[in-house]
Amino acid sequence: MNDMTMTAAVAHPLPKAPFEGRHLIDGIWQGSADGATFDRISPSHGVVVSRSARGGTAETEAAIAATRRAFDDGKWSRATGKERSTLLLKVADLIEANVERMALLETLESGKPISQARGEVAGAADLWRYAAALARTLHGDSHNSLGEDMLAVVLKEPIGVVSIITPWNFPFWILSQKLPFALAAGCTCVIKPSEMTPSTTVMLGELLIEAGLPAGVVNIVLGFGQPVGALMAEHPHVDMVSFTGSTAVGKAISAAASKTLKKVALELGGKNPQVIFPDADLDAAADAITFGVYFNAGECCNSGSRIIVHEDIAEALVEKVVALSRKVAFGDPLNPETQVGAIISPAHQQKIGAYVRDAVASGAKLALGGEAVHHPGLPGDFFSPTVVTNISPDMPIAREEVFGPVLAVLTFKTLEEAISLVNDASYGLSAGVWSENVHTCLAFARRAEAGTVWTNTWMDGFPEVAFGGFKQSGQGRENGRYGLDEFLEIKSVVMRIGKTRPNWVATDFRND
Structure with a gap:
C-alpha cells in the first residue's frame, strides 16, 4: 500500500x-x-x-x-x-x-x-x-x-x-x-x-x-x-x-x-517494446512508459509491457518510472480521479501475480509492487503498479503477454542488439522508439517487426490510420x-465492346 x-x-x-x-x-x-x-x-x-x-x-x-x-x-x-x-x-x-x-x-x-x-x-x-x-x-x-x-x-x-x-x-x-x-x-x-x-x-x-x-x-x-x-x-x-x-x-x-x-x-496479443536511447527526452519517455503499462490496468493488447533501455541510462530511467508509478491513481473506477481500476477477475489477477513470482524466483528484481492489493472501501480485485528489473530475455515475463500493470525492464548496448531483442518475439503488434535523432528513429521503424511503430510517443491512434499486427x-x-x-x-468484369470476338474454331471450310 x-x-x-x-x-x-x-x-x-x-x-x-x-x-x-x-x-x-x-x-x-x-x-x-x-x-x-x-x-x-x-x-x-x-x-x-x-x-x-x-x-x-x-x-x-x-x-x-x-x-x-x-x-x-x-x-x-x-x-x-x-x-x-x-x-x-x-x-x-x-x-x-x-x-x-x-x-x-x-x-x-x-x-x-x-x-x-x-x-x-x-x-x-x-x-x-x-x-x-x-x-x-x-x-x-x-x-x-x-x-x-x-x-x-x-x-x-x-x-x-x-x-x-x-x-x-x-x-x-x-x-x-x-x-x-x-x-x-x-x-x-x-x-x-x-x-x-x-x-x-x-x-x-x-x-x-x-x-x-x-x-x-x-x-x-x-x-x-x-x-x-x-x-x-x-x-x-x-x-x-x-x-x-x-x-x-x-x-x-x-x-x-x-x-x-x-x-x-x-x-x-502483443508483448510491445519501447526502446529508449541515451539521447531521448527521459522525462517524456518515463511518462509515456508509465501511461503505456498502466492504462486500462495493463489489460490492453497495445500495453507497453516491456522497455528495452540503453544500459547507460537504465538506472536513471527506472528511477523516474518508479517515482511516476507511485503517483498513478489506483482505486475506485467510479471515482473520476482514478487512473487504474480493478482487474477483470480473480483468476486473471492470480495469473498476473504468477508471472511476477516466477520472474523473481528466476533472479529478477522488484523495483516496485508485485502483489495483489485490497481496497479499503471496495471488495474488488486490484493489483499494485509493478516494475521488474534484472530480467533476461528468455524469462516468460519478458516474452509472454501478462495483461496486467507489470513492466518488464531489459537493457541493450547497441542498435543492433535492441532490434534483435525487439524482433525476438512471437508477437509483432506495436513498438516504440525514443531518440532525438531522426535517423535512429527511422532506422528502428523500418526494421522493427510490428504493425505500428510509435516514435517519441505511445498509443496515439486515429480512425484514419490502420491498426494490426505481424506474426502471432x-x-x-x-x-x-x-x-x-x-x-x-x-x-x-471484362467486357468486349463493338467488335465481334475472333472465332477460335474456324467456320469457313469446305466439305471435300
Whole structure:
C-alpha cells in the first residue's frame, strides 16, 4: 500500500437492478429458448451488474440465418453509399447522446475507470463517422488501356455475412473498429460480445434499431465461446470471421474457419517494446512508459509491457518510472480521479501475480509492487503498479503477454542488439522508439517487426490510420481504408465492346 496512490471509494449510486440483456435476432429482442441466463458480477464493486440471456446452438443458428437472409435480399448489401453513410452518422450521434449510461455499465462490468470508459464510448463515435465517410467514397477501378475493343472494371463488393467476436477489455471501442466498417462495405453481421462485458453491445443494438437499420442486418447473440463463438466461426453460411482476443483462441478460430475456407481477420496479443536511447527526452519517455503499462490496468493488447533501455541510462530511467508509478491513481473506477481500476477477475489477477513470482524466483528484481492489493472501501480485485528489473530475455515475463500493470525492464548496448531483442518475439503488434535523432528513429521503424511503430510517443491512434499486427499478433487490419478493404471482395468484369470476338474454331471450310 505504501508503494501506490489509492483513490477513495465514492458514493456513486449503483443501478437499482441488473441490466437485462437479450439476444437481437432478425430485429426482435428475445431470451433463450431454454430460459438460460448468466450474471456478470462487477470486479470492482462485487454486485450483479448485468443478467444476460445465455445463447446456445438454437439462438446462434437463428441469428446466422437472419444475417444470411438480410444479406441475400439486398436491403443493405445493395443500398447506396449515401444510404449506408447516412445511417452510420445517425448511430454516431446516438452514441454521443448515450455516453453516460453506456460508460457507467462498461465501468461496472470491466472495472476500468469511468473517465476512460467515457473516453472510449465517446471516441468510438468518431470511428462510426469515419466509416460513414468511407461508405460514400467506396469505389473500384477501371482499365481503359486494354485495346479499343476491350474495357475492364474492378468492383469492390461486400464479402457477405460476417461473424464479429469481441473481447472484454475494450468492448465498445473494439466493436466500433469492426462493425461500422463492415456495415460501410455492405456486409451483414452477427455479433458475440465477451460474456464478461456484454451490455454495451446490447445498448448499441438498441441504437441501431433507433437509427433505422433494417431488421436482420445486425444480430447479437449473448453467451460463451462454446457453443456460440465456435459455431459462428465454423458455420458454412458465414463468409468471414473478425475476432479480437487471445492468440490461443485466434488459432482455434482459424482452425474452425478453415473447414469452409472463410476469411479470418484476427487482432491478437502483443508483448510491445519501447526502446529508449541515451539521447531521448527521459522525462517524456518515463511518462509515456508509465501511461503505456498502466492504462486500462495493463489489460490492453497495445500495453507497453516491456522497455528495452540503453544500459547507460537504465538506472536513471527506472528511477523516474518508479517515482511516476507511485503517483498513478489506483482505486475506485467510479471515482473520476482514478487512473487504474480493478482487474477483470480473480483468476486473471492470480495469473498476473504468477508471472511476477516466477520472474523473481528466476533472479529478477522488484523495483516496485508485485502483489495483489485490497481496497479499503471496495471488495474488488486490484493489483499494485509493478516494475521488474534484472530480467533476461528468455524469462516468460519478458516474452509472454501478462495483461496486467507489470513492466518488464531489459537493457541493450547497441542498435543492433535492441532490434534483435525487439524482433525476438512471437508477437509483432506495436513498438516504440525514443531518440532525438531522426535517423535512429527511422532506422528502428523500418526494421522493427510490428504493425505500428510509435516514435517519441505511445498509443496515439486515429480512425484514419490502420491498426494490426505481424506474426502471432494477428492478420488483417482495422481502421483506415485498409479496415474497410478487409470486408470487401474483388471482382473483375471484362467486357468486349463493338467488335465481334475472333472465332477460335474456324467456320469457313469446305466439305471435300
